[in-house]
Amino acid sequence: AQSVSQHNHHVILSEAASLELGCNYSYGGTVNLFWYVQYPGQHLQLLLKYFSGDPLVKGIKGFEAEFIKSKFSFNLRKPSVQWSDTAEYFCAVNALIKAAGNKLTFGGGTRVLVKP
Amino acid sequence: DVKVTQSSRYLVKRTGEKVFLECVQDMDHENMFWYRQDPGLGLRLIYFSYDVKMKEKGDIPEGYSVSREKKERFSLILESASTNQTSMYLCASYQGRGYEQYFGPGTRLTVT
Numbered sequence: 001a002q003s004v005s006q007h008n009h010h011v012i013l014s015e016a017a018s019l020e021l022g023c024n025y026s027y028g029g030t031v032n033l034f035w036y037v038q039y040p041g042q043h044l045q046l047l048l049k050y051f052s053g054d055p056l057v058k059g060i061k062g063f064e065a066e067f068i069k070s071k072f073s074f075n076l077r078k079p080s081v082q083w084s085d086t087a088e089y090f091c092a093v094n095a096l097i098k099a100a101g102n103k104l105t106f107g108g109g110t111r112v113l114v115k116p
Numbered sequence: 117d118v119k120v121t122q123s124s125r126y127l128v129k130r131t132g133e134k135v136f137l138e139c140v141q142d143m144d145h146e147n148m149f150w151y152r153q154d155p156g157l158g159l160r161l162i163y164f165s166y167d168v169k170m171k172e173k174g175d176i177p178e179g180y181s182v183s184r185e186k187k188e189r190f191s192l193i194l195e196s197a198s199t200n201q202t203s204m205y206l207c208a209s210y211q212g213r214g215y216e217q218y219f220g221p222g223t224r225l226t227v228t
Binding site: 043 | 149151155156157158159160161164174206208216217219220221222
């Protein structure tokens, strides 16, 4: 079965600092990869996704993620965070095998607090 | 604009009560999902449905059932609520592989 690990449960940093959130998954075959964000009191929304092609994916609000197949990783980055980036971030994987169906497997989430 | 709605934002129920959580999507998606979200555990899949009247167990189906009588509506049922089912419940819908899931605002259920 596929699993997703996010390395940090909580991250606290100051505005303008750089952010990197780790995500590793367990499935060895072809995958679709996602980062979702949940701002306080709001819906989960898609930040970016990787299906194929360029392993460096750019998303909304200045975020990017790099898919490294050999490391089974899909780390999220932002070079300079803002107070408004305070949120919980979830990595998710959809393994492209019949048994996985259409379901996404989510990581445990990382709560990011950006101090003004 | 894509929309997934859930019947309640907050719900308080007593142990042993039967609880219904409703989810409606207006995107004509075939696939719908129920997750629960708990701190440190992320989103865990309870059940999903890939067509009307079709359902599949997710990772934590125990204590839950679902109903999908119409394409746009997917209901989660707690047959006999227990305190360990206190959680945030999220509904999502999804067109299929290659597309993103869209989430509802969530229902925060407290079972006392």
